[in-house]
Amino acid sequence: MSNRDIGIRHEYYECACDSDEHLLRFTYFVDPTDEIIDEPELYLNVFLDTRYGFWKRLWMGLKYAFGYKCKYGHFGSWIMKPEDLDRLEALLAKYRRFQREHD
């Protein structure tokens, strides 16, 4: 049984820089008529950068485990492609509509 069969939908948005490491994935759940289900939730997943080798990742993990905080924070970046704007706007409008209907 595929994700589509059980009502899981994904929409992917690549970064304008075309890096494989800059990818957003929105996930939501729908019923058999392709409408967002009763408790609409929209998830956003961000691909995590794995460009470092094992020891570097282990070192970074240990620093994280012991509460080290970088003064710049732990952020990546993603640049919206103008051609994806209508698609993202439609997704958010669909989510907003189902949120309003659910309330």
Ligand SMILES: [Zn+2]
């Ligand atoms: Zn990028």
